[in-house]
Amino acid sequence: MSRHVALGELHRFAADALRAVGMSVEHAGWTADGLVWADAHDLPAHGVSSKLVQCVARVRAGGTDATAPVVPVLERPAYAVLDACDGWGQVAGTDAMRRAVAKAGALGVGAVSVRRTSSAAAMGYYADLAASAGMLGIAVTNGPPLVAAPGGTRRVVSNMGHAVAAPAGEHGRVLYDTATTTMSTGQMDLHRERGEELPEGVLRDAQGEPTRDPSLWSTGLLEPIGGHRGFGLSIALELLTGVLAGGERFGDEVGLPTRHDETQGVSLMMIAVAPAEGVDLAARAQELVDRVVASGPDARTPGLRAVTAAARAEWEGVPYGDEQLERLASLADELDVAPPGVTSPAAR
Structure with a gap:
């Protein structure tokens, strides 16, 4: 219990x-x-x-430096690049989104790249920071390679966690927080901890054969959403994170968070967009949610379960x-x- x-x-x-x-x-x-x-x-x-x-x-x-500074590498009016110096990802991610929000407040949009950090966990948190400031937030991370190219048998890119969030009036938030594979590694770990097999169609082993064993994700191949389209989205988001950030590692060079004594070289992208004058972002997002909910008895928007759980957790x-x-x-x-x-x- x-x-x-x-x-x-x-x-x-x-x-x-x-x-x-x-x-x-x-x-x-x-x-x-x-x-x-x-x-x-x-x-x-x-x-x-x-x-x-x-x-x-x-x-x-020794894989993560608890005292590492977050060092500006490039500073432009609407864009910056930060070096996290192998510090913890949530420190660098929070710093980056705060800077993006500040730039958006001044210029309408702000984007901040981060290089050389460790795992930054849930991207929805950072997107939600922008939503809390009345803006639209976008957060993306790369990570260790988990996905093979169509026709390939070697992992070449991560499943690229990404999130979009916006204030939505009476509905609180619209929160889209996901990855480019049919199941995340975190969900696979939960299946492993519970002694449960994976559903079919989410993982292949190192030889490319379908498997339902969740313990094999660290060496296996995660199945992308939508086949080649999901792989293409992974490449697009790697361009936005690891390639653009300019760090030493990207693509298949990023390290696993479970190898505790090794640095990872993760890259992030945090974007905040302030609505134009006269555009009520929260009211329009609320209307969008209303239209979705009215479209069918079981219709719901992305993130509804998570937002509902957060409201319950506040008191429970x-x-x-x-x-x-x-x-x-x-x-x-x-x-x-x-x-x-x-x-x-x-x-x-």
């Missing part, structure tokens, strides 16, 4: 753990914000019980299973910080 952890308690624990491995108060807070956002939006693979543990392991093993907290809580208790003991407090369903 799952128990619940309040969002504030999750944030406190995550920030304490990150400060314990050397992050500054500000950067620990930014990272905790992103981790808790993921948990609240029902994205546990990017939340506290998964990504926090991974971040701490990478810092301790995040449901955590025993294995997740044990993982965090062990981490708390290792770092000498207080574990997150829990509330049983019967006590609410």
